[in-house]
Amino acid sequence: MLYYIATLFSLFTLGQDPAQNKPNVLFISIDDQNDWIGCMKGHPDVKTPNIDRLAKKGTLFANAHCQSPLCNPSRTSLLFGKRPTSTGVYGLMPGPRSSPILVKATSLTQAFMKSGYDTNICGKIYHDGSIVPKNQLSECATWGPAPGMPKPAKPFVQTPAKHPAMDWGIFPNDDSKQPDWKTTDWAISKLKEKQTQPLFLGIGYRLPHVPCFASQKWFDLYPKEVTLPPVKDDDRNDTPEFSWYLHWKLPEPRLSWLKKSNQWQPLVKSYLASISFMDSQVGRLLDALEASGKAESTLIVLWSDHGWHLGEKGITGKNSLWERSTRVPLIFAGKGITPNAVCNRPVELLDIYPTLVELCSLQKVKGLEGHSLLPLLQNSSAPRTWPAITSHNTGNHSIRSERYRFIKYADGTEELYDHCEDPNEWRNLAKEKGFEKVLEEHRAWLPKVDLPPIPNSAHRILIWDAKTKTATWEGKPVIASEKED
Ligand SMILES: [Ca+2]
Numbered sequence: 001m002l003y004y005i006a007t008l009f010s011l012f013t014l015g016q017d018p019a020q021n022k023p024n025v026l027f028i029s030i031d032d033q034n035d036w037i038g039c040m041k042g043h044p045d046v047k048t049p050n051i052d053r054l055a056k057k058g059t060l061f062a063n064a065h066c067q068s069p070l071c072n073p074s075r076t077s078l079l080f081g082k083r084p085t086s087t088g089v090y091g092l093m094p095g096p097r098s099s100p101i102l103v104k105a106t107s108l109t110q111a112f113m114k115s116g117y118d119t120n121i122c123g124k125i126y127h128d129g130s131i132v133p134k135n136q137l138s139e140c141a142t143w144g145p146a147p148g149m150p151k152p153a154k155p156f157v158q159t160p161a162k163h164p165a166m167d168w169g170i171f172p173n174d175d176s177k178q179p180d181w182k183t184t185d186w187a188i189s190k191l192k193e194k195q196t197q198p199l200f201l202g203i204g205y206r207l208p209h210v211p212c213f214a215s216q217k218w219f220d221l222y223p224k225e226v227t228l229p230p231v232k233d234d235d236r237n238d239t240p241e242f243s244w245y246l247h248w249k250l251p252e253p254r255l256s257w258l259k260k261s262n263q264w265q266p267l268v269k270s271y272l273a274s275i276s277f278m279d280s281q282v283g284r285l286l287d288a289l290e291a292s293g294k295a296e297s298t299l300i301v302l303w304s305d306h307g308w309h310l311g312e313k314g315i316t317g318k319n320s321l322w323e324r325s326t327r328v329p330l331i332f333a334g335k336g337i338t339p340n341a342v343c344n345r346p347v348e349l350l351d352i353y354p355t356l357v358e359l360c361s362l363q364k365v366k367g368l369e370g371h372s373l374l375p376l377l378q379n380s381s382a383p384r385t386w387p388a389i390t391s392h393n394t395g396n397h398s399i400r401s402e403r404y405r406f407i408k409y410a411d412g413t414e415e416l417y418d419h420c421e422d423p424n425e426w427r428n429l430a431k432e433k434g435f436e437k438v439l440e441e442h443r444a445w446l447p448k449v450d451l452p453p454i455p456n457s458a459h460r461i462l463i464w465d466a467k468t469k470t471a472t473w474e475g476k477p478v479i480a481s482e483k484e485d
């Protein structure tokens with residue numbers, strides 16, 4: 001009898017407050033994490049047992065791509081559900097609300113607020129500094145700590161750019177000094193709180209973004225000599241000159257410098273160690289979720305904002321339209337998600353927002369440009385019409401279909417790679433015979449709207465002047481003879 005009364009009471013209260021039926025959401029972002037994740041098979045040595053166990057619990061999108069190979073534009077696109085080409089946000093500054101298109105747009109965190117969620121973020125979810133403090137509370141109810149990277153007394157590595165972030169090594173000794181540890185601590189304390197509303201908890205990890213620092217323990221997981229990524233010495237001979245302009249004068253060192261300075265092994269190993277440390281924090285979080293008793297009612301989404309080169313195509317860093325920059329981990333797991341599924345359809349980070357609107361029954365949001373992943377979460381081999389599109393400044397786009405990658409640069413030059421035959425994208429087929437139809441099919445997906453950068457755009461801004469056939473990078477003319485290679 002008591003049971004029936006309790007059931008009737010809970011039905012009654014659920015009827016009063018539909019928010020009670022909504023899943024909690026753990027929204028985990030990783031910074032500059034390429035496909036070097038165990039379950040993605042991007043690197044033979046990498047150890048990520050915790051992200052791998054999360055993937056087993058849910059659906060891994062093994063062919064997921066970012067909309068921009070850079071922090072701020074990628075995060076802006078994901079958090080506002082619009083392509084960089086539709087907002088003009090391409091650089092590290094300014095933030096999303098500086099785009100006239102996004103001034104009044106509903107962000108993902110606002111969509112959760114409007115639908116009765118207790119919204120919290122900690123660590124790096126929005127790009128640092130891109131939301132000014134006076135606007136913070138209208139974006140998200142609680143802003144937890146976003147600790148910066150620890151600084152060693154002096155740099156371990158001196159790269160040509162002498163940029164403080166371009167550093168890697170064994171540091172700090174104590175894992176609890178790491179920002180990602182502190183962020184996890186805060187998130188765990190939030191999970192322990194008694195809930196009166198459904199919870200949205202965004203946790204933004206900083207590693208493996210440079211500086212790649214981890215304690216000795218994480219380096220010890222790897223052999224003395226780790227496997228270096230596959231590179232082809234003359235790989236850039238068949239890529240257009242314009243491909244260099246996208247990453248013209250980056251602080252990230254070139255492969256030639258890494259080799260000359262005997263830093264290729266140390267960088268690769270430090271990136272791997274940083275990944276394993278970050279993965280251990282995902283593990284702490286998942287354990288705390290289990291211990292909180294909320295696991296059954298929680299949906300987990302894990303993503304990275306873009307990839308990272310570690311020597312491929314002669315560069316390190318991002319800012320390219322190749323697989324190494326665009327392919328990212330994307331996992332949905334937990335309440336309502338098919339376990340142990342892998343989806344190979346091309347999907348976009350832009351799809352996360354409309355998927356969460358559906359999965360969490362949020363109020364409808366107008367103007368989202370992605371497509372819900374729900375059909376693929378129910379059946380990972382369901383058909384999918386759309387390719388994944390990545391843009392880096394006006395006029396430069398990559399179209400990733402299930403089999404091919406097509407790239408078109410602002411000066412009209414092109415690349416085409418067949419991923420069935422050439423997973424490293426070594427052989428540019430764009431000028432070879434027999435691919436005219438494939439090229440046409442992919443060109444049809446190029447964005448129809450391709451806005452210029454918004455006013456005051458800065459850091460990684462490349463502008464092509466079609467009349468004079470000249471390019472400027474960070475406001476300075478690109479001079480081909482100054483190419484560092
Ligand atoms: Ca990033």
Ligand SMILES: [Ca+2]
Nearest residue numbers: 235238426427
């Ligand atoms: Ca090549």
